[in-house]
Structure formats: structure tokens, C-alpha cells
Amino acid sequence: MTISPIDYVILAIYFAFVLGIGWLAKQRISTSEDFLTSGHSVPVWITSLAFIAANLGAQEMIGMCASGAKYGLMTCQFYWLGAVPAMVFVGLFMMPFYYGSKARSVPEYLKLRFDEKTRGLNAITFAVMTIFSSGISMYALGLLFELVLGWSFTNSVLLSAAIVLIYTLLGGLTSAIYNEVVQFFLIILGFAPLSILAVERAGGWKGMSAHLQPVMLHTWKYLGHSSENPMGVEAFSMIFGLGFVLSFGYWCTNFLVIQRAMAAKTFEGARQTPLIAAFPKIFMPFVVIFPGIAAVALMSMSSGYSLPLKASGGYDYDQALTTLMSQFYPSGMLGIGLTALMASFMSGMAGNVTAFNTVFTYDLYQSYMRRNAPDSHYLAVGRVTTVLGVLLSVGTAYLATAFNNIMDFLQLVFGFVNGPLFATFLLGMFWKRTTGHGAFWGYLSGLTAAGLTLGLTVAEGKGGWIAPVHQFPSSMAQNFWIALIAWSACFFVTILISLATKPKPASELTNLVYGHTEMPPAANVPWFQRPVPLAVIVLALLVVMNVIFW
Amino acid sequence: MDDLRVPTGFLFSLLGIILLVHAVVNPAARAPMDANINVNLWCGLVLLVFGGILLWLSRRAKS
Numbered sequence: 001m002t003i004s005p006i007d008y009v010i011l012a013i014y015f016a017f018v019l020g021i022g023w024l025a026k027q028r029i030s031t032s033e034d035f036l037t038s039g040h041s042v043p044v045w046i047t048s049l050a051f052i053a054a055n056l057g058a059q060e061m062i063g064m065c066a067s068g069a070k071y072g073l074m075t076c077q078f079y080w081l082g083a084v085p086a087m088v089f090v091g092l093f094m095m096p097f098y099y100g101s102k103a104r105s106v107p108e109y110l111k112l113r114f115d116e117k118t119r120g121l122n123a124i125t126f127a128v129m130t131i132f133s134s135g136i137s138m139y140a141l142g143l144l145f146e147l148v149l150g151w152s153f154t155n156s157v158l159l160s161a162a163i164v165l166i167y168t169l170l171g172g173l174t175s176a177i178y179n180e181v182v183q184f185f186l187i188i189l190g191f192a193p194l195s196i197l198a199v200e201r202a203g204g205w206k207g208m209s210a211h212l213q214p215v216m217l218h219t220w221k222y223l224g225h226s227s228e229n230p231m232g233v234e235a236f237s238m239i240f241g242l243g244f245v246l247s248f249g250y251w252c253t254n255f256l257v258i259q260r261a262m263a264a265k266t267f268e269g270a271r272q273t274p275l276i277a278a279f280p281k282i283f284m285p286f287v288v289i290f291p292g293i294a295a296v297a298l299m300s301m302s303s304g305y306s307l308p309l310k311a312s313g314g315y316d317y318d319q320a321l322t323t324l325m326s327q328f329y330p331s332g333m334l335g336i337g338l339t340a341l342m343a344s345f346m347s348g349m350a351g352n353v354t355a356f357n358t359v360f361t362y363d364l365y366q367s368y369m370r371r372n373a374p375d376s377h378y379l380a381v382g383r384v385t386t387v388l389g390v391l392l393s394v395g396t397a398y399l400a401t402a403f404n405n406i407m408d409f410l411q412l413v414f415g416f417v418n419g420p421l422f423a424t425f426l427l428g429m430f431w432k433r434t435t436g437h438g439a440f441w442g443y444l445s446g447l448t449a450a451g452l453t454l455g456l457t458v459a460e461g462k463g464g465w466i467a468p469v470h471q472f473p474s475s476m477a478q479n480f481w482i483a484l485i486a487w488s489a490c491f492f493v494t495i496l497i498s499l500a501t502k503p504k505p506a507s508e509l510t511n512l513v514y515g516h517t518e519m520p521p522a523a524n525v526p527w528f529q530r531p532v533p534l535a536v537i538v539l540a541l542l543v544v545m546n547v548i549f550w
Numbered sequence: 551m552d553d554l555r556v557p558t559g560f561l562f563s564l565l566g567i568i569l570l571v572h573a574v575v576n577p578a579a580r581a582p583m584d585a586n587i588n589v590n591l592w593c594g595l596v597l598l599v600f601g602g603i604l605l606w607l608s609r610r611a612k613s
Contacts, residue, residue, distance in 0.1 A: 004579075006572055010565060017561050024557070046554060182558050189562070189600060193593050201585060305583065327583040332572040332590040334581075336565065336597070 001148050001326040007335030014186070014339045018167055018346070021178050025171025032378040035172035036358040037104050037263060042174065044269035046181050048276040051087075051260040052284075053180035056187055057348020058341055059137045061288055062144065065324075066317035068292025069307065071231045072216030073549055075292075076285040077238060080219065080545050082247030084278050088535045090252045091274035095261060096519060097429050099270040100511040104262075106255040107363040113428050113512045115436030116367070121443060122421065123363035126255060127356055129414050131389065134352035135396020136410070141345045142397060148322045149338075157397050160342065164349050165390040169383060173358070176350040177263060183343035188280075190340025192287050194321075197328040198294035201303065208297040216293060220550045232459075232474025241480025245487040249418035253425050256355040267520050268531075275534040282541055295320045349393065357385040412454070412462065412479070419483035420446020420490035427494050430514045434494060435501040442494025449489035453482045553611070559604030566598025 033039045042050075067075040103109040107126065111119035138161065142153040167175050202208050208217065215222045215229055222228040223235040233242075251257060251274070261273035298305040305327055307315040325337045361382045370377070424443050427434040455466035459478035472478040509516045527533055572579060573590035581589060 006568070010568065013561075013564065013568075017557070021557065178554050181554060182561065185558065185562070185600070189593075189597060193589065193596075197584070197587070197589070201583060303583070326581075328581050328589070330579040330581040330584065330589055331576075332569050332579055333593050336569070336593065 001322065001334075002331075003149060003334065003338070004331035006332050007338060010332075010335030011339050011342065014343065015163055017182070018163060018179055019170075021182070022167030022170035022175040025175035025178060028174060029172055029379075032361065032375050032382050033104070034174070035379055036354075036361060036382050037259070038173045038177060040263065041265055042177055042263045044264055044266075044272050044276065046177060047260050047264045047269065047273045049184045049280070050177040050180035050263075051257055051273050051277040052281055053184040053187070053347045054256055054260055054351030055348075056184065056284075056344050057137050057351070058141045058144075058345035059348065061187070061191070061341065061344045062140070062318055062321050064285075064288040065292040065295075065321040068289035069296050069315070069317045069320045070292075071229070072212070072293055072296075073219050073289070074215075074222070074229060074231055075289045076219050076545075076549065077242060078247075079281060079285050080542055081239065081243040083251060084281055084538065084542055085243065086247040086251035087274040087278045087281065088538055089248060090258070090261075091271050091278075092531055092535050093514075094252055094425070094429060095271045095274070096267075096517055097512055097514075098258060098262060099264075099267050100517055102511075104362050105358050106253060106258055107359055109512075110424075110428075110439070111363075111367075113509075114434075114439045118424075118436055118440045118443065119363060119367070121440060123359050123367075125417060125447075127359050127364065129417060130256065130352040130356040130359075131392045132396055132410055133414060134349050134356075134389070134393040136400055137345065137348055138393055138397040139400035141341075144318070144322065148319070148326075153401070157394060160345060160349070161390050161394050164346050164353065165387065168350050168353050168357075168390075169386050172382070172386075173259070173263060173354045176354045177260060179350065180260075180347045183347040184280075186336075186340045186343040187347075188287060190336045190343075191291070193333070194324055194328055194337065195287050195291045195294070198291045198298065198324055201328075202294040202297040202301070207301075208293060211297045211300045212293070216296065218550060219546065226473045226477060231476050232472070233477045233480060237477055237480040237484065241484045245419045245422060245483040246416065246480065249416075249420075249422035249483070249487070253418050253421045255359060256351050259355055259358065268525065271531045272529065272534065275531060275538060278538045279541075282538070282545060291324050292317070292320050295324055352393070353386060353389045356389040357382050360385045360389075409462075412475070413450075415479050416450050416483040416486055417447070420450065420486040423487050423490040424494060427491070427498070428513070431498075432506065432509055432513045432515065433498055433503050435498045435503050437501045438494045438496075438498030441497050442490045442492075445493040446486045446490030450482050450486035453485050454478075457481075553608050555604045555608035555611075559601045559608065561601065562597050562604065563601030566594045566596070566601055569594025569597060 029035050098109060101109055101112050103112055107119045107123040110122050138157055142157040145151045145156040146153045167179060223238055226232045226234045261270050264270040264273055299307060308319050310316040329337050361378055365381050366378060420443055424439050428439060454463045456469045457472055457478055458464035458468040459472035459475045462475055506516060511517050569590045573588055573594055579590060
């Protein structure tokens with residue numbers, strides 16, 4: 001891919017802009033809460049777009065396009081079965097407790113609802129996980145830029161890290177959230193034209209149907225048995241593993257996204273955030289998955305386009321997005337496309353860093369290291385942790401270059417860490433009898449069950465380090481089943497131990513549990529902005545999508 | 551910061567203008583598979599319009 005000076009100019013303008021936003025957001029910071037949680041001050045349209053953008057990291061963009069090429073339209077299940085229903089659920093049923101409890105983070109909610117040890121366990125796993133995820137995605141991006149653009153790995157990693165560091169350090173969460181909105185717009189405007197051009201060139205829906213196997217253009221039709229589709233998954237594990245456990249686990253308990261909704265100005269706004277975010281989310285597959293499908297169609301119609309091969313043989317699907325860009329974008333628009341890729345990377349990384357510094361400062365430092373310091377002290381700690389978070393991410397990125405297999409393994413593990421946690425939250429928020437001991441041991445059992453299942457099963461040569469007892473048709477199937485088993489273990493162990501231990505008195509559960517939470521009177525907003533009607537509209541749209549592309 | 555729409559509107563308008571100027575000055579800047587569409591021209595227009603809408607929305611909210 002050749003890059004012209006004009007592409008660099010566009011990239012440079014964007015970098016300057018991002019830093020400018022950081023500088024503007026700086027004026028609003030005087031306390032640690034301003035810096036770490038935006039002090040409940042962000043308008044709802046901004047929190048909504050940030051809610052999706054924080055999840056739209058570069059790995060998501062590149063990965064979804066790759067999955068589109070590899071698995072076809074079935075990849076849309078990640079959105080239409082997974083993310084969107086989960087976003088509706090968190091907005092309708094969980095935000096009232098998160099926002100109403102006045103917790104500053106997800107681990108802090110666990111402390112209020114359960115006890116110190118449950119918070120500690122969650123805070124530590126979360127902190128470790130965010131650093132590694134951020135480092136791994138930095139590594140992936142550095143590699144891609146080295147491969148496609150010929151930029152040096154060190155330069156692209158250090159430059160992007162430095163920019164993220166400066167703007168999050170200047171303006172804290174507010175600056176990260178505001179930039180995420182701009183990043184969201186850039187991602188859409190930078191990638192949607194690629195999708196249109198590629199699909200158009202492949203002959204539209206008709207042309208793609210003529211050149212692709214039917215399994216590539218259906219979401220549900222080939223889910224009867226795992227042998228019918230390239231994902232190697234059947235409907236049951238798709239619905240319960242991906243749809244129920246993994247997606248709900250991610251969107252309902254991952255502080256990275258919840259933090260955006262918690263920054264909303266009002267209780268109503270916090271509930272609207274995931275619901276409004278669900279609208280653009282429904283249409284994201286057209287931007288991120290369709291180019292991958294079109295790429296495969298283009299290959300089979302001798303258009304001159306072809307996916308590069310991996311050194312180990314087989315197509316390198318991860319290059320689908322960038323190779324399409326080099327085929328369809330001239331200099332100029334190519335600059336916008338690369339800027340969008342950079343933007344998606346920075347939004348993902350800033351999301352990780354701002355979630356990490358909050359959990360570290362409030363849930364680890366303030367809880368276990370220094371309890372009653374003046375607020376200015378915690379503000380300083382928050383800033384130092386931001387620097388630390390970025391440095392650790394860069395360190396992890398370099399570690400990944402040396403220990404590739406370990407990183408692969410970790411990514412596998414992070415895939416299901418949130419699964420059992422969803423059982424903990426479900427019980428904690430809706431069953432007042434759930435106890436701290438139940439939650440802690442249940443969560444730990446869930447994680448152990450996940451580890452054991454991974455140790456006892458094999459898929460695509462992964463796992464089975466204890467004894468290969470069962471073979472899954474694909475790592476996707478393995479991942480879904482591990483999540484399901486982990487969730488069930490957590491769910492049942494939590495119930496059993498809760499029944500055997502002493503529950504908290506009802507007086508301590510106010511605003512934390514269903515039935516003990518007073519909903520503030522409905523704000524004076526038009527009916528279509530209220531949570532329930534919004535949810536109904538989202539779900540109706542979802543049904544339409546599933547029917548059209550079944 | 552008062553209104554995010556203002557800086558964002560300016561950013562997208564600027565990017566749109568850059569693409570439009572580039573499309574007009576260098577009409578030869580084409581991609582291998584662009585099917586005779588001047589991608590820079592159309593995308594520049596979209597970016598400019600989007601930036602303009604953001605600025606307009608912000609002005610409307612103020613008055």
C-alpha cells in the first residue's frame with residue numbers, strides 16, 4: 001500500500017484534534033471524580049456513542065471484517081443475537097442498580113452489594129485483563145501497520161500510545177469519552193464507503209449470492225448442526241453460549257462499557273445510554289462485516305482482488321480490511337480510512353486505560369493501600385495510574401512479540417472471564433438472598449470450571465493441557481461451551497452457598513437489589529425517549545433484521 | 551467544553567474540504583478498483599455535509 005503526503009496530513013490533523021479535545025476537557029477537572037468518572041456530567045447522546053466506540057477497538061474492526069470473510073453473515077450473530085439484546089437488558093434492568101447505588105465502578109458495586117473480597121477478586125482480575133487486552137491490541141495493530149504500511153512496529157506503538165496517554169492524562173474520562181464520539185463518527189464515515197464500494201463491485205446482494213456458497217449469506221439457516229457451517233457451532237451453544245452468557249457477560253458487567261453509561265448526567269440518561277447505543281449497533285454489521293463477505297465474493301469472480309496468504313498457508317483474513325482499502329480508496333480517502341483505523345485503535349485503548357485507572361485508584365489503592373487521604377491525593381494517584389496503565393500496555397505489546405503463544409492463550413481466557421460474572425450480577429441484583437460468600441465462591445468456581453473445561457477439551461489444537469477428553473469442532477464452539485459451563489457453575493454454587501450463609505439485612509440492600517430500589521419518578525421526556533418504548537423499538541428492529549437475513 | 555458538536559463539525563468540514571480540493575486538483579488520484587467513481591469527490595462531499603450538519607445542529611440548539 002502506498003501512502004501519499006496528503007494521507008499523512010489528514011492523520012496529522014486528526015492527531016492534533018484529539019490532543020485539542022484533551023486540552024479543552026482539562027478545564028473541567030478539579031477533583032478525582034471529575035478525572036476518573038466525569039462527575040456524572042456527560043450528555044446522553046455522547047455517552048451512548050462512547051458506549052459503542054469504547055468496544056470498537058481496531059481488533060474489533062479488523063476481526064469482524066476477517067470473520068465476515070471466514071464465516072460469512074453468521075458473524076452478525078455477534079451483533080443481532082449477542083450485543084444488542086444484552087444492551088437492552090443492561091439499560092432496562094441493570095443500570096438502575098449501577099447508577100442508583102452511586103457506585104463509582106463495577107467492583108465498587110460488588111463491595112456495596114456483597115463484600116470486600118468479592119470486590120477485590122473482581123478488581124484484580126479486571127485490572128490485569130484490561131492491561132493485557134490493551135497491550136495485545138496494541139501489538140496486533142503494530143504488526144498490521146508494519147506489514148501493510150511498512151511503518152516500524154516501535155514507532156507506531158509508541159506514537160499511538162503517546163497520543164492516548166497525553167489526552168487521557170489531560171482530560172481524564174471526559175476527554176476519552178468526547179474523543180470516542182469523534183472516533184465513532186470517523187469509523188463510520190471512514191469504513192462505510194468501503195463497504196458500499198466493495199459490495200457494489202461484487203454485484204450487490206445478487207452478485208454476492210451468485211458467487212458465494214449459500215452458507216455465507218445466512219445467519220440462522222445453517223445452525224442446525226455444527227458440521228453445516230464454517231463456524232462449527234450449532235444453535236444451542238450459539239444462543240446460550242454466545243447470546244446469553246458471553247454477550248450479557250461482556251455488556252452487563254464489563255466496567256469498560258458500563259463506565260460510559262455511569263458518566264451520564266441523570267438516572268434516566270444512564271438507562272437510555274445502552275438503549276440509544278443499540279440503534280447504531282444494529283447497523284454496524286453493514287459497515288464492518290459486509291466488506292469481509294464482499295472480499296470473498298470478489299475473489300471468486302476473478303476481479304483481480306485476492307486475499308494475501310499466510311506464511312503457514314491459508315488466507316490471512318486479518319488483512320481483508322486493509323487490502324480492500326488499498327484496492328478501493330485513492331490517496332486522500334485512504335488517509336481517512338487509515339485515520340479511522342487509528343481512531344478505532346485509540347478509542348479501544350483509551351477505554352481500557354480510563355477503566356483501569358478508575359478501578360486501580362478506587363478499588364485497589366483507596367481500599368487496600370491508603371484509605372483516608374484527601375481527594376487531591378487520589379487525583380494524583382489517578383494521573384500516575386494513567387501513565388502506569390499506558391506503560392504496562394506498551395510493555396505487554398512488546399512481551400507479545402516474544403511470547404506469542406501465551407498471548408493467544410490469554411486472549412482465549414479473557415473471552416470467558418466475564419461469563420461467570422454475569423451469573424453473580426444476575427443473582428446479586430435480582431435475588432436478595434444472595435450473600436457475599438456465595439458470590440465470591442461462586443465466581444471463583446465459575447473461573448475454575450472455565451479453566452478445567454479448557455484443560456479437558458481440545459479444539460483446533462488449543463486447550464487440553466490436563467487431558468484431552470473431548471474434541472470440539474472449532475475453537476468458537478469450545479469458547480461458547482466453556483462460557484456456558486462456567487456460567488452454570490457460578491450460578492449454582494452461588495445459590496447453594498448463599499442458602500447456607502447469612503444474608504445481608506434488607507436495610508443494607510437499598511438501591512442495590514430489585515425490590516429494594518426506588519425508581520425515581522419518570523423524567524419529563526417524550527414517550528419515545530423512555531426506556532421501555534426504546535427497548536421495544538430496538539427489539540422489533542432486531543426481529544426484522546433476523547428475519548430478513550435469516 | 552460547551553458543545554462537542556462545534557469542534558467535531560469543524561474537523562469533518564475541514565477533512566471534507568481537503569478531499570474535495572484533492573479530488574479537483576488531482577483527478578488522477580484513483581484506486582485500482584474504484585469503477586470510475588471519483589471516491590475522493592463523493593466522500594469529501596459527505597464529510598463536508600456531515601460537518602455542516604453538526605455545526606447547524608449546534609447553532610440551532612443555541613438559539
